[in-house]
Amino acid sequence: MHQPGRRKFLQGVGGSLALPMLESLSPKPLRGLQQDPAPLQRLVCVGTYLGFHQPDFFPQRTGPGFEFSPVLKPLESYRDRLTVFSGLDHRGRNGHGGWQAWMSGSATGSVSMDQLVADKVGDHTRFASLQLTCGTPPDPARMSFTKEGVALPMIGRPSVLYQTLFRSSDDSARLEYLLASNRSVLDGVTQEAKALARSVTASDREKLGEYFASVRQVEKDLRKQRLWLDRPVPRVDYPLPEFDPVAPDLALECESIMYDLMALALTTDSTRVATFLVPGWSQVFTIGGRKLSAGYHGLSHHGNNPVRIADYNLVGIEHVRRFGRFLDKLDKAKDEHGRSLLDTAAVVFGSGMGNANTHDNSNLPTVLLGGAFRHGSHWRIERDAPNPRLLGDLYLSLLQRFGIDVDKFAGGESNLDELVA
Amino acid sequence: MFRLAGPLGAATLFVASALNAASMPAESRGFLDRNCVACHAGEQAQAGIRLDGSGIDWTSGEATALWERVYDVLETKLMPPRGAGQPSEVERERMAGWLEGQLLSHTASGASVPRRLNRYEYENSIRSLFNLPDFEVPHSFPADDSRHGFDNNGEGLVLSPPLMAQYLVLATHVADEVLPPARGATAAASKLHRLGRDGLATGAGGLVGDGAFRIVSSRNMANVAAWPVRFEARQSGIYRLTFNAVGYETDRMFYEQRAQPFRLQIYARPKADEVYAPFGDLRILAEFDVHPGGSAPRTLTAEIELLAGETFGIRWENGPAYSDPPRRDFSHAFLADRLTRDRLFYAAMLEFGGGARSTTEKELYEAIRALMDSGNLDLHDPRLDKLPEVWGGGLSSAPHNWIKGFVHQELFRFGPAVDLSGIEVEGPLRLVEDDATRARRARSERFLGERAPGTTDEEHARTVIGRFLPRAFRRPVEEGQVEAYAALAAGYLRDIPGARIEDALHLVLRRALVSPNFLYRGLRPGPLDSFDLASRLSYFITSAPPDDALATAASGGALSDPAVLAKEAERLLLSQASDRFVRSFTGQWLSTRLLRGIMPDPRLIQFGDANRDAMIAEAEMLFAEILREDLSLEAFIDPGFSYRNARLNKIYGDDLEGPEMRRVTFETGGRYGGILSLAAVMMATANGVDTNPVHRGVWLLENVFGTPAPEPPPDVPAIAPDTSGATLIRDQLAAHRADPTCARCHDRIDPLGMVLESFDPVGLWRDHYPVYTQPEDGSEALNEEFYSTVGKGTAAGPLVDSVGLLADGTRLDDTPALKRYVVEHIDMFSGCLVGKLLVYATGRALTFRDRREVERIVAAAKSRGNGFRDLILEAVGSEAFATR
Secondary structure, three states: OOOOOHHHHHHHHOOOOOOOOOHHHOOOOOOOOOOOOOOOOEEEEEEEOOOOOHHHHOOOOOEOOOOOOOOOHHHHHHHHHEEEEEOOOOOOOOOHHHHHHOOOOOOOOOOOHHHHHHHHHHHHOOEOOEEEOOOOOOOOOOOOEOOOOOEOOOEOOHHHHHHHHOOOHHHHHHHHHHHHHHHHHHHHHHHHHHHHHHHOOHHHHHHHHHHHHHHHHHHHHHHHHHHHHOOOOOOOOOOOOOOOOOOHHHHHHHHHHHHHHHHHHHHOOOEOEEEEEEOOOOOOOEEOOEEOOOOHHHHHOOOOOHHHHHHHHHHHHHHHHHHHHHHHHHHHOEOOOOOEHHHHEEEEEEOOOOEHHHOEOOOOOEEEEEOOOOOOOEEEOOOOOOOOOOHHHHHHHHHHHOOOOOOOEOOEOOOOHHHHO | OOOOOOOOOOOOEOOOOOOOOEEOOHHHHHHHHHHOOOOOOOOOOHHHEOOOOOEEOOOOHHHHHHHHHHHHHHHOOOOOOOOOOOOOHHHHHHHHHHHHHHHHHHOOOOOOOOEEOOHHHHHHHHHHHHOOOOOOOOOOOOOOOOEOOEOOOOOOOOOOHHHHHHHHHHHHHHHHHHOOOOOOOOOOOOEEEEEOOOOEEEOOOEEOOOOOEEEOOOOOOHHHOEEEOOOOOOOOEEEEEEEEEEEEOOOOOOOOOOOOOEEEEEEEEOOOOOOOOOHHHOOEEEEEEEOOOOOOOEEEEEEEEEOOOOEEEEEEOOOOOOOOOOOOOOOHHHHHHHHHHOHHHHHHHHHHOOOOOOOOHHHHHHHHHHHHHHOOOOOOOHHHHOOOHHHHOOOOHHHHHHHHHHHHHHHHHHOOEEEEEEEEEEEEEEEOOOHHHHHHHHHHHHHHOOOOOOOOHHHHHHHHHHHHHHHHHOOOOOHHHHHHHHHHHHHHHHHOOOOOHHHHHHHHHHHHHHOHHHHEEOOOOOOOOHHHHHHHHHHHHHOOOOOHHHHHHHHOOHHHOHHHHHHHHHHHHHOHHHHHHHHHHHHHHOOHHHHHHOOOOOOOOOOOHHHHHHHHHHHHHHHHHHHHOOOEOHHHHOOOEEEEOHHHHHHHOOOOOOOOOEEEEOOOOOOOOOOOOOHHHHHHOOOOOOOOHHHHHHHHHHHHHOOOOOOOOOOOOOOOOOOOOOOOHHHHHHHHHOOHHHHHHHHHHHHHHHHHHHEOOOOOEOOEEEEEOOOOOOHHHHHHHOOOOOOOOEEEEEEOOOOEEOOOOOEEOOHHHHHHHHHHOHHHHHHHHHHHHHHHHHOOOOOHHHHHHHHHHHHHHHHOOOEHHHHHHHHHOOOOOOOO
């Protein structure tokens, strides 16, 4: 809805509309290709909610000569550009609820790795980070958490994600109005809070301090959103289906589209941090023209029945195949220095679920791709070693390559550079 | 003796600075020197507590907390420790008496900090302000922290930037619902959708060879109806649906369907990804009869109204298999009917023994069918004459699913079933205004109200604001505030050509909903006035802002009259709105909220959401009856009644049927009944796998005895008793208590916890600890359970020893003895409960001064017969309630 007079009005009530071009918010050129080692610029984390059958996910052999397992087979063309880890986890809680710890190391209440990276690189793009899924995932499925421990909502409808990334001009007008008027709203309530603060006791004033601090932070975020509003939204030519395949039965279709859109979000530099939780319910998939022997959740509780394991793997392979196609897109795109986007990114693929059959969240399937790492091996981490390495150690290696000053994360206390640097 | 102050940290507390310190009388100083300072002095003071200063700085909160703690250990004789020299009773009393006087004169009652609305209160406030009964915050809405046991405490209700950002987003969302932005007229964009072979989904049935889609049954199970996965209405409007349907029947049908037509219903499905919607909530859009016996498919067509985002479903309304809503699995009645009428099938099930958990539906069907066709089954087995014993309740989901799977497979092969094909939907042929749009328009009209003739938009906006702000802020609003909001609206109307009053007020509303005056209560300094009291009362009992009657009472100033306040409190307690108090308070006081995070070991019990819900409902309904019937406080401990359903049979040994909660009565004085043996409480105080007497003891001290144990010292590892039988729990705990530092608290904690060892981690009575004989994933135990009431996953281990020896010398042999003890000390329980109620109502920790109020409330309620509702009314009428 376009309302021509809004701009003028907002100058009247909301303070200046000529927004200051804040130094910290203005885009900077990509930092130092020449610097060595080049800090990473992008992060992608993809996790499947119902995990993988570990014996068919992890290669048998370790080191550079490892063989591609049945489930990882679709990634074979990336042999020299990926690393497979077995034996890594957080020593965390079991069960579906424990999945939430995948990116943070803690079941709830801790910041996830992607949000630390978003804090570092998020100012360069319209969206500091994006959280994706398919449809409405089961309740405990959460992946990204803010510093305050708040689970970030995920976008599960392709049409909504598309609209968010590449919105129409009508939406822009409405968004512009809401952003600008929100700032005037916050100005107004700040005045109210100030009036209150004058009359209350010291401890109450301290309580109101939370209010002032929160408003200030939100205002900062609004300013950033406002700055981006004036920049043209990228135009893409993507054949979005006219319905959203959010029914659980169509989850694999939805997954393909979400991968496509995630690739577009990265290649148009709309964001540099994306997480994708690939959900699972009890839907019965048909793969290769055959209806599988049980629902996906049932397959994950295969009870060591070989028929079910085979079908569970079929679903796993479909996930990996789609992930591979996403990698192809990311790799084909180049940044302004002609570098493959994949080489500017760290990409983590795996699951917060270890052995779905027993709800055991140890030995999490983990594959790492992307620039700035030495690749080409399967590393088996000895879980029973005196000071076993944790998934958090690998995360430290990643975080440090973004230039983030951190020496402890998700239970990890020393990076895994001896394996990946 | 209500020790309600929180624990002290390990940091050294030496808070007698020369400047502020009030000097101590020689007698008191002498008492401390003789009895305390041997350990509590200097840098090396025990527990970091120093009592060797010359005076007490009563302006310091730390000092107050320290001396409260000293008072408590004197009163309860926890100090000086056993084995050390003891002061005489007279000396002790004089010291305690002096300290009490000092504490009373130096601590104020009250001082709540402003309380942000918690998530639940925020939702209820929006609902009631704008008539949006279904309003819910999104999953991503930040959770609230608890302090002093409750999530409505001022200190815990921190405001953070992501929360503020959410408030801002939700304010716009609510404003859109109340004053929707104008939209340009849209035209119907009609389109023909052909739903091909894979265009439908169902939880049972599927494609058959010739491209038709076969549904085997739907009746009242939405997840086994058929629904399109590649179509949802983009616009609200009329759509034309066309499809072919034909009954499928063979000579091997078990269910005779020929006598009656197959009735197909078209229903509206709210969202394509919402599979488990119960039919009761869904709109029926069209109905068709398909007559059996015909071989040619009939083409059916109907015009149906779909709202934007909806899709439709096709349901076979009188299909053979059914369930009892709201359960979505097969009903007992259906399964019982099948087993009773089909001895061959029942015999095959018995012979089959259930099969492995991982058997697929098809494998299961083929295995059972092979047995049925084998001719080797014993149809005279006496077990076939009655239903399995487990039938009455606790029937695990596995046999349900097996029988369901078998029936679905059977229907798919042999009928009766319905084959659908050629499904097309075209539209919207024309647009309709949907309910949501209509509701928005009604809300908008109500919000704007009657407009006086001849008033301008600007004037009317001011009127609306003058009416709205006091409701939103829950108190009269100063002229200046109305002015500020009116200026906002006026500016909008002036500056934007063709601006609508709705859009101006949209902006006003968004501001009000992120204003501190809306988001917080208790912002005004000074004593609570009539409006503060109204809010405190309504959020206490209804977790929502004052209703009209209460608001009216507040505006007349009448609430300052204790009789009026009590009358309003009683009215609210007896209204439906107090369900929110029951839910929120029991969830926290009885810890039943923790149940969502606990998954019991499947070898102990087959456990699902329905079991959990029943446990929580039992606790809430017990509490609600005591409240609404004003039963005596003893009813919490030994009521002789409860509310249960079939899901709780396994725990309590009842013989109930079905999911409805029913009131059951039994003799008092037994194992069960009351909060000390509720399955919900026993489960919440364990971890689903094993029990720990320390946890339950701590819980009892905190929530029943009112004498909470302080946090353990930071450098001590947690006690995790080994229940495998290698060492007796009693011995493990005794070894731990050999350390006098530990003994100080564990002498109080452990005996109480030991008494409750008779309850396993899900509240099931046990005489022996279990020894697990089955693998942890429960696969084998599951199959056994079909034929037996008791899980076969465990065997009897060591005997449970439930004797608890209290510090006062009382010996409690078992749970009934514990209940008798609490009933004999009902004032102690009453004081504990009053403390909890006041903390919940006022949003702050109680001070030393409040303790006298608690004692007074306990006594006053007792003189009125000790009814629970009277206790609450006395609390509402207390000084503590009326103080910030």
